[in-house]
Amino acid sequence: QVQLVESGGGLVQAGGSLRLSCAASGRTFVNYAMAWFRQAPGKEHEFVAAISWSWDRTVYTNSVKGRFTISRDVAKNTVYLQMNSLKPEDTAVYYCAARVDGFTLYTTENRYDYWGQGIQVTVSS
Numbered sequence: 083q084v085q086l087v088e089s090g091g092g093l094v095q096a097g098g099s100l101r102l103s104c105a106a107s108g109r110t111f112v113n114y115a116m117a118w119f120r121q122a123p124g125k126e127h128e129f130v131a132a133i134s135w136s137w138d139r140t141v142y143t144n145s146v147k148g149r150f151t152i153s154r155d156v157a158k159n160t161v162y163l164q165m166n167s168l169k170p171e172d173t174a175v176y177y178c179a180a181r182v183d184g185f186t187l188y189t190t191e192n193r194y195d196y197w198g199q200g201i202q203v204t205v206s207s
Contacts, residue, residue: 086178087107087198088104088198089103092203093205094203095206098168100165102165103161104162106159106178114180115132115185116178116184117179117180117187118130118132119177120172120176123174130163132188133161134187135154149166150164152164168203169205175201180194
């Protein structure tokens with residue numbers, strides 16, 4: 083059974099940085115795609131970034147381009163989201179997600195097969 087566990091969230095001032103981690107376990111993740119979504123209070127899930135496990139391709143939503151970087155450590159089965167220049171509007175619960183067929187990077191949540199429990203990120207102004 084695939085398990086995804088997020089860590090690294092917390093409270094940070096605007097302009098600061100955080101790095102989220104998503105530790106994956108339960109099977110081999112070759113060919114998987116991994117993604118980060120977020121959900122702010124009263125809003126729907128929003129795609130943030132995705133990365134292919136094997137081919138090092140990435141995609142970002144426009145609002146985080148140039149500020150966030152998604153990466154993965156294959157040996158550690160871990161995906162990261164480095165978040166710089168954080169803004170109050172980045173405040174949300176951040177979720178890690180995995181898709182078995184990772185050749186195409188999707189930005190919609192219904193394309194992903196497994197989800198983490200979520201972790202809070204709060205950016206104060």
